[in-house]
Amino acid sequence: MKLTYTLGLFLICILACKTQDVKPPAVEKENMVEKKIQSLSFDVKQSDLDPSIPYAKIDGTPEDDSAGSVISRVIDGLGFRYYWATHRLRAEDLAYLPGNDGRPPQDVLEHLYGLSSMIRNAALNEPNVRPSTTPDVEFEELRVLTLKQFKEASDAFRSVEDLENHTIIFKRGEQESAFPVWNLLSGPLTDAIYHVGQIVSFRRSSGNPVHPQMNVFSSTIKLQE
Numbered sequence: 178m179k180l181t182y183t184l185g186l187f188l189i190c191i192l193a194c195k196t197q198d199v200k201p202p203a204v205e206k207e208n209m210v211e212k213k214i215q216s217l218s219f220d221v222k223q224s225d226l227d228p229s230i231p232y233a234k235i236d237g238t239p240e241d242d243s244a245g246s247v248i249s250r251v252i253d254g255l256g257f258r259y260y261w262a263t264h265r266l267r268a269e270d271l272a273y274l275p276g277n278d279g280r281p282p283q284d285v286l287e288h289l290y291g292l293s294s295m296i297r298n299a300a301l302n303e304p305n306v307r308p309s310t311t312p313d314v315e316f317e318e319l320r321v322l323t324l325k326q327f328k329e330a331s332d333a334f335r336s337v338e339d340l341e342n343h344t345i346i347f348k349r350g351e352q353e354s355a356f357p358v359w360n361l362l363s364g365p366l367t368d369a370i371y372h373v374g375q376i377v378s379f380r381r382s383s384g385n386p387v388h389p390q391m392n393v394f395s396s397t398i399k400l401q402e
Contacts, residue, residue, distance in 0.1 A: 239335070285375055292368055
């Protein structure tokens with residue numbers, strides 16, 4: 178009786194060990210391939226672009242390396258990235274929720290409009306009146322307004338040699354405060370680049386990535402013939 182019990186226990190241990198070695202059935206390779214998603218911007222042609230909207234590409238290089246010219250070029254790089262990050266966004270892209278209490282792209286784009294206003298105002302030495310407001314317009318119009326504010330700021334900075342004359346001014350009622358232009362670089366400008374990256378990430382997650390042939394190094398894009 179004791180021998181039978183021992184043999185039974187031994188067999189149970191062997192079966193348990195064998196169970197741990199069982200491997201799942203092989204999955205066919207074709208089922209492992211991730212389904213590719215294609216950008217709605219992919220088939221855009223040059224003739225489809227509105228020439229009055231800036232930053233589909235960046236032409237030329239600055240004529241000098243003055244401080245204002247450098248800031249201008251950074252704003253141009255931001256404008257180019259924003260242009261294609263927001264090109265042909267759908268309603269579902271604007272409403273996409275990333276989870277973890279993250280804001281949808283529509284809210285991020287409204288924040289980007291506010292940042293573009295701060296960048297423009299710093300370039301023109303105009304105050305940022307608080308509380309600030311966002312125009313009650315559709316996405317496409319807000320996009321164009323944002324791009325044009327980037328362009329206005331870039332054009333204003335391009336000819337500036339002495340940045341000491343430029344400050345970021347905040348005005349609330351009768352109270353006014355000012356900060357050096359360097360706060361623009363470490364604050365609104367780089368913050369805007371950060372948030373454009375969010376839009377790029379979110380639209381890929383919602384199934385509509387940016388144009389695959391956008392070259393951020395040369396600030397150009399290869400369009401359909």
